[in-house]
Structure formats: structure tokens, C-alpha cells
Amino acid sequence: MTTNRCLSVLIHRAFVLVMLAAVVACGAPPAYAALTIEIIGAGANQIPIAIAPFRGENGASVTPVIAADLTRSGVFKTIDPGGIVPMPSEPEQVNYAQWKTRGAEALVIGSIAATADGRHEVRFRLMDVVKGVQLAGFVYQITTPQLRLTAHKIADVIYEKLTGDRGVFATRITYIVKRGNRFELQVADADGYGAQTILASNEPIISPAWSPDGTRLAYVSFERKKPVVYVQSLTTGQRTAVANFLGSNSAPAWAPDGRRLAVVLTKEGGSQIFTIDAEGRTQPVRITTTQGIDTEPNWSPDGQWIIFTSDRGGSPQIYRMQATGGQAQRLTFEGTYNVSPRYSPDGKSFTFIQRNGSRFNVAVQDFASRQAQVLTDGGVDESPSFAPNGRMILYASEVRGRGILAAVSSDGRVKQRFTETGGDVREPAWGPLINR
Amino acid sequence: MKQWMTMIAVVGVLVGCSSTPKEQEGAKVEDRQPVVAAEPKPVTPPKPESDTRPLTGDQAGTMDPLKDPSNVLSRRSVFFDYDSNVVKDEYKPLVSAHAKYLSTNRARKVTIQGNTDERGSREYNIALGQRRADAVKEMMTLLGAPGSQIETVSFGEEKPRSQGNSEQAYAENRRADIVYQGE
Numbered sequence: 098m099t100t101n102r103c104l105s106v107l108i109h110r111a112f113v114l115v116m117l118a119a120v121v122a123c124g125a126p127p128a129y130a131a132l133t134i135e136i137i138g139a140g141a142n143q144i145p146i147a148i149a150p151f152r153g154e155n156g157a158s159v160t161p162v163i164a165a166d167l168t169r170s171g172v173f174k175t176i177d178p179g180g181i182v183p184m185p186s187e188p189e190q191v192n193y194a195q196w197k198t199r200g201a202e203a204l205v206i207g208s209i210a211a212t213a214d215g216r217h218e219v220r221f222r223l224m225d226v227v228k229g230v231q232l233a234g235f236v237y238q239i240t241t242p243q244l245r246l247t248a249h250k251i252a253d254v255i256y257e258k259l260t261g262d263r264g265v266f267a268t269r270i271t272y273i274v275k276r277g278n279r280f281e282l283q284v285a286d287a288d289g290y291g292a293q294t295i296l297a298s299n300e301p302i303i304s305p306a307w308s309p310d311g312t313r314l315a316y317v318s319f320e321r322k323k324p325v326v327y328v329q330s331l332t333t334g335q336r337t338a339v340a341n342f343l344g345s346n347s348a349p350a351w352a353p354d355g356r357r358l359a360v361v362l363t364k365e366g367g368s369q370i371f372t373i374d375a376e377g378r379t380q381p382v383r384i385t386t387t388q389g390i391d392t393e394p395n396w397s398p399d400g401q402w403i404i405f406t407s408d409r410g411g412s413p414q415i416y417r418m419q420a421t422g423g424q425a426q427r428l429t430f431e432g433t434y435n436v437s438p439r440y441s442p443d444g445k446s447f448t449f450i451q452r453n454g455s456r457f458n459v460a461v462q463d464f465a466s467r468q469a470q471v472l473t474d475g476g477v478d479e480s481p482s483f484a485p486n487g488r489m490i491l492y493a494s495e496v497r498g499r500g501i502l503a504a505v506s507s508d509g510r511v512k513q514r515f516t517e518t519g520g521d522v523r524e525p526a527w528g529p530l531i532n533r
Numbered sequence: 534m535k536q537w538m539t540m541i542a543v544v545g546v547l548v549g550c551s552s553t554p555k556e557q558e559g560a561k562v563e564d565r566q567p568v569v570a571a572e573p574k575p576v577t578p579p580k581p582e583s584d585t586r587p588l589t590g591d592q593a594g595t596m597d598p599l600k601d602p603s604n605v606l607s608r609r610s611v612f613f614d615y616d617s618n619v620v621k622d623e624y625k626p627l628v629s630a631h632a633k634y635l636s637t638n639r640a641r642k643v644t645i646q647g648n649t650d651e652r653g654s655r656e657y658n659i660a661l662g663q664r665r666a667d668a669v670k671e672m673m674t675l676l677g678a679p680g681s682q683i684e685t686v687s688f689g690e691e692k693p694r695s696q697g698n699s700e701q702a703y704a705e706n707r708r709a710d711i712v713y714q715g716e
Contacts (some may be wrong), residue, residue: 104608303655303656303691314679318687320691322686323646324643324659324686324687324688345685348656348659349655361656361659363667363686363687367663367664367667368660368663390657392656392660406656409669413654434653435651436654437654479653479654
């Protein structure tokens with residue numbers, strides 16, 4: 098339920114600039130990377146893959162993006178195609194022996210051609226070098242601004258064909274950048290490119306959460322001098338304060354149907370979990386009833402359960418309850434501080450933050466076995482969330498006092514670091530798989 | 534004042550009654566003065582150097598007690614121990630003073646803002662900061678402040694007063710602030 102504020106209050110509010118957010122693939126985002134991503138650790142048994150520059154590519158920069166995506170996943174080792182003459186772009190042009198000598202097991206070939214109406218036709222094929230057969234091939238008719246996204250889609254196809262998992266190269270991430278007293282909620286491609294500011298403010302912004310269809314973000318803003326939950330459309334830039342009750346309003350989490358949010362409200366005394374309609378039009382329904390702290394709700398992919406942080410047992414631990422509320426089962430039993438739970442996309446495990454001594458690290462626990470595994474050793478890690486293919490966990494950390502983002506594979510092997518020039522980055526959330 | 538007027542009137546009548554104005558030994562108005570002066574008047578004692586006056590609200594012309602540095606009401610922060618939301622004894626006079634002020638100034642409203650140090654989950658720290666603000670409010674209402682005049686909110690770790698990760702910075706950030714509406 099939104100509170101109507103009179104104009105005088107608006108004047109007293111901190112200056113907030115809501116950026117018009119036409120964050121769609123067809124826009125022309127800036128070509129530089131706002132976030133730089135480096136690989137720190139690589140996976141075992143990397144697949145050696147060669148990516149031949151596409152015929153007609155010139156400066157279009159498609160194969161470099163494919164190569165960077167595959168390398169960044171930690172699952173592939175790219176083989177240098179330089180010196181192969183002629184460079185193949187069609188299957189009949191491939192001399193498999195040459196590529197085998199280079200150590201490649203897979204090869205990507207393709208072409209880019211201009212069409213009569215000023216667009217581009219991009220063709221690619223993924224070849225199995227060992228067997229000498231085609232594994233996949235697609236053709237795309239696209240506009241110039243869509244070239245980068247198309248490269249990501251090609252990388253997704255390659256990734257899925259060779260690993261069996263969905264690729265996430267065409268997804269987006271959100272995070273908050275702090276520069277001095279300025280806070281910006283940004284959305285960027287999963288490789289850090291094309292960052293766009295969704296909200297700029299002189300007051301903090303935390304807890305961004307993607308709607309399941311990727312078209313809206315919920316977040317907590319302190320622009321009214323207290324935490325208030327907003328939902329903002331990424332296509333129109335319009336936003337609504339969906340939880341602005343007496344006291345504090347925070348920790349938004351979307352139900353899988355995209356119609357409701359779980360939030361934490363203090364309007365009835367203490368931090369308790371409520372569900373509200375995603376447009377803020379109905380009264381909130383309280384679903385926890387303790388005298389303590391219940392916070393950080395997160396819905397299961399099938400919408401049946403909510404996991405959350407509670408100190409009802411004397412220390413903050415992770416619990417699970419039915420999405421309608423009721424009795425909760427405790428899930429974490431190691432140590433005195435387990436918080437920030439997030440379901441994996443397949444619903445079989447959850448990631449969370451575990452404190453050991455004075456260090457806070459990312460961990461994963463399997464529901465069935467109840468086994469927990471600590472994945473990081475940084476010590477100030479927070480806000481973990483899964484990539485939508487369940488393979489990587491994105492989280493916030495610090496290096497030499499500066500806020501950075503990082504990602505670790507669910508087996509702990511692959512490690513990435515995301516840095517932002519001139520600012521602290523925090524509060525990341527990985528967006529969903531959608532068709533763009 | 535009225536006695537003056539009566540005296541003058543009486544004198545005037547007396548003077549007017551004689552045919553020739555003579556130098557009378559009539560009572561000049563000034564001569565009456567001692568009579569009037571003899572009427573006891575309260576004597577204002579000399580003002581001492583430091584003026585201690587009773588603090589009631591809305592006294593025109595006095596310094597706002599909420600901003601007077603010599604008044605406990607100008608102090609607004611309650612500090613907490615690690616992982617704690619217990620209001621320590623040393624802050625009870627401060628909380629009590631604000632509680633009394635609110636109960637005698639029914640039009641004033643406050644927001645109590647809870648804060649934490651930067652360690653741990655941001656959302657869990659919102660909840661911890663809220664607990665600190667609520668603890669101060671609870672003490673105030675027990676001391677008679679109407680709850681309807683007090684809102685409690687949390688900034689968690691998001692608006693630290695002190696940057697950095699020293700123990701001193703942490704201690705300064707574990708804090709509830711009492712902020713009056715309109716400040």
C-alpha cells in the first residue's frame with residue numbers, strides 16, 4: 098500500500114534522479130565495459146576450443162566476444178587460430194588435421210554478411226574436430242546494435258552443446274555502485290558491458306531483486322530517510338513504492354509467479370516477513386510470528402517454500418517454511434551465524450554466508466544430504482546469488498578495502514573477480530534466463 | 534496607578550476651589566510620591582551570572598533546549614555494545630530527558646534511527662539496527678512518552694558515522710539517534 102506524500106515532503110527528500118531505463122537489447126548501450134572481469138581460478142579438464150574469425154567480420158567484434166565468454170566460464174581453453182590459411186567459414190573448408198595438431202577438440206566457424214535492408218546475417222557452426230562432424234549451426238538476421246547480444250547467444254549454444262548446461266552469457270546482472278556519497282543502481286550484461294543506471298541517489302540503495310521475467314527490479318532505497326521497497330520497470334522506468342509502512346521496509350524477494358513479493362516489515366514491532374502484491378495494492382499478509390528477527394526471505398523455484406534467516410533459536414540461522422507461513426525447520430547447524438540464503442535454480446541446494454571466527458564466506462548446502470561446503474576464503478563476502486544455470490554464484494566482496502563483485506563455480510574451482518573503476522560495487526543479483 | 538489619578542484629581546479640585554490662585558502649600562503631586570512610593574513593591578533580586586530557569590516548553594525568547602549544548606536534550610545518540618541492543622545505564626538520563634520532553638510537548642514527533650557496524654549481512658543489520666531503535670523507544674514509552682509520537686527506523690550499516698574497520702569506528706556506528714521532526 099503506497100503512502101501518498103504531499104509536495105512539501107517531496108521537496109525535502111534527498112535528490113533522486115530516476116533514469117529513464119530503456120534497458121532493452123535493441124538500445125545502443127555504451128561500448129566500454131563498466132565492470133572488468135578477470136579469471137582468477139580455472140576449472141579442471143578444460144575443453145580446448147578454437148574460434149576462427151568469421152568471414153566478413155572485420156571490426157564487428159563477434160568472435161572476440163564469443164572467445165571471452167567461453168574463457169571466462171573457466172570451462173574452456175581457447176586455441177589460437179592464427180596462421181591457418183585459408184581461414185574456414187564453411188564446413189567443407191575445414192581441414193580437421195590442422196586443428197587437431199593445434200590441440201583443438203571443437204571449432205567454431207562462421208560468417209557475417211550485410212543484407213539488402215542494412216541489417217546483418219550472422220551464420221555460425223560448431224564442429225567436432227575429433228569426429229569431423231557438425232554439432233550445431235544457426236543463422237541470425239539482426240541489426241548492428243544486436244551484434245554483441247548475438248555473440249553471447251552463440252556462446253550460449255556452444256556452451257550448452259559441449260557441457261550439457263544452459264549458457265548464461267546472454268543474461269544480465271544488477272548491482273550498486275557507490276562513489277563518494279552517490280549511489281547508482283545499475284544493470285549490465287553478464288560480461289560487464291553496457292552498464293546502464295536505473296536509479297541514481299544521494300542515499301543508499303540495497304537489496305536489488307530481479308522479477309522472474311527479467312522486466313522489473315525490486316530494491317530498497319533510503320531516499321525518504323528510511324528503508325522503503327520500490328518496484329521499477331526496466332522497460333518504462335516507472336516505479337512504485339510497494340512497501341512504505343511505518344518503520345522499516347526491506348528485503349524484497351519475488352514469488353516465482355512474479356505477482357507477489359515477500360518483504361520484511363517492522364510495522365507490527367520487530368522485523369517480520371510479510372507477503373505483498375507486486376504492485377503494492379493489497380494489504381500485506383504476515384507469514385512469520387516470532388518475537389525475534391525473521392528476514393532475508395527467498396522463494397523456492399516451485400513457489401512452495403520460503404527459506405529465510407531467523408534468530409528465533411538464539412543466533413542467526415537459516416530456516417525453511419511453507420510459503421504460506423507456519424512451522425519452520427532449521428537448516429544450518431554449524432557455527433553461530435548463517436545468513437543470506439538463496440535457492441539454486443533447480444531447488445536442490447542453497448547458497449548462503451557462513452561466519453567462521455571473524456570471516457564471512459560463501460557456502461552451499463544440499464537439501465537432501467544437509468552437507469555444507471564453504472566455497473570462498475575472502476573473509477568479507479556477502480549477498481550470494483546463483484547464475485540461472487546454477488553453475489556460478491555471484492557475490493560481493495572486498496579487495497584492499499574496495500568493494501568488488503566476484504563469482505565462484507558451485508564446485509569452488511572457477512573464480513572470477515569483477516571490478517569497477519573509481520567506485521565500490523556491492524549487492525549483486527544475477528538476472529534470469531529470458532529470450533531477448 | 535489609580536491612586537495617583539485620585540490624588541491628582543483631589544488636588545485639582547482643591548486648587549480649583551480657591552478664587553485667587555495662591556501659592557498653596559497644597560500638596561504637590563510630587564509630595565504625594567512618598568505615599569505612593571510607600572506602597573510596597575516587589576524587589577527584583579540582582580541577576581546572577583549564570584541564569585538557571587525552569588525548562589518549560591515554548592518559552593518565547595529562550596534557547597531551544599533541544600539545541601542548547603548545556604542541556605542533555607541536545608545529546609541524541611545512544612551507543613551499544615557488539616551484538617547488543619541493551620540500553621546501558623549511562624544513557625538512561627538522556628533517554629529519560631527526551632521521554633519527558635515528548636510527554637510535555639505533545640505536538641513534537643521524533644524518529645529514532647538505529648545503526649550497526651559494517652560486519653555481516655546488510656539485511657540482518659537492518660533488523661539489528663531496528664532492534665536498537667525499538668529498545669530506545671520502549672524505554673521512552675515506559676517513562677511516559679506517548680508511542681504515537683515516536684517512529685523507529687533502521688539504517689543498518691548503510692549510513693555509518695565513522696568510516697573504516699577499526700574497533701573505534703565500529704563502536705561509533707553501533708548507535709541509535711533521536712531525530713526530531715523538522716530538524
